[in-house]
Ligand code: TXA
């Protein structure tokens with residue numbers, strides 16, 4: 001594939017030039033690969049929606065490389081947002097803030113707010129810096145499919161509809177950023193992700209509230225999303241497994257930690273039973289599974305603490321039919 005390039009200094013500069021000219025670049029972040037365009041160029045952003053097949057009501061995250069850019073994009077930065085960006089940026093945290101007019105409506109799907117994040121991946125930071133403009137980027141997958149954690153997955157699903165795909169290997173975190181919206185002294189959780197909510201609460205000294213708005217406000221909250229083609233079933237317990245397995249043909253059991261002596265095909269998402277490793281391996285495993293022809297995949301849940309919240313959120317969406 002001609003557009004799949006190793007993320008060398010020269011190629012990152014070349015990719016930044018593509019962004020400046022209104023093109024599309026898939027690039028690594030610490031969470032997943034993003035499909036980027038100049039966030040302030042409405043035509044360039046329109047191409048993201050086209051290539052992903054993403055509905056126009058689903059707003060994008062705008063990626064920045066310096067704190068100064070927040071003021072260019074956001075009309076207002078509440079105290080809670082300031083504290084969180086100082087503590088967690090660059091990193092897997094997205095803040096939803098009131099937007100300025102410089103951000104075109106297509107980028108935010110017509111919302112009065114803009115989602116902003118400063119990624120910590122060195123390639124992402126360089127790309128944004130060299131482009132000299134904030135980069136709007138959703139995950140680099142066809143709409144509704146699993147987010148990519150390797151450049152090859154991007155190449156296989158989006159192919160030559162992207163001008164450049166920068167390859168820097170696997171993304172370390174493996175699930176998307178945590179999205180929060182500070183409003184009126186409270187902080188609302190729009191999507192659990194790579195930054196555990198507990199860490200946010202500790203820094204703020206108060207609870208993050210569940211967001212009770214509609215699905216249009218944060219379409220990442222659409223029920224079905226992140227879905228592999230292979231049907232996925234979350235087990236309640238072992239008796240579930242034995243009862244359900246008998247009903248299907250070839251199946252796979254996904255486990256958060258090694259467990260031996262089970263009959264049937266089994267895969268571990270972590271060698272150590274570590275949630276960070278489970279998150280890092282989750283999406284890549286789903287991509288692989290889709291090529292293996294199972295009739296169904298069973299998965300045992302993880303506790304919903306720390307990264308477990310993001311992992312279960314993605315698994316439920318993958319399982320929703
Ligand atoms: O880790 C990540 O966040 C990755 C990498 C590439 O940065 N990006 C990502 O983008 O996951 P995407 O488009 O797949 O998910 C962005 C989510 C969407 O579900 C969207 O609804 C929400 O962010 N969002 C964006 N702008 C918003 C806004 N103004 N208000 C509420 N939600 C917003």
Ligand code: MG
Pocket residue numbers: 138139147
């Ligand atoms: Mg996505």
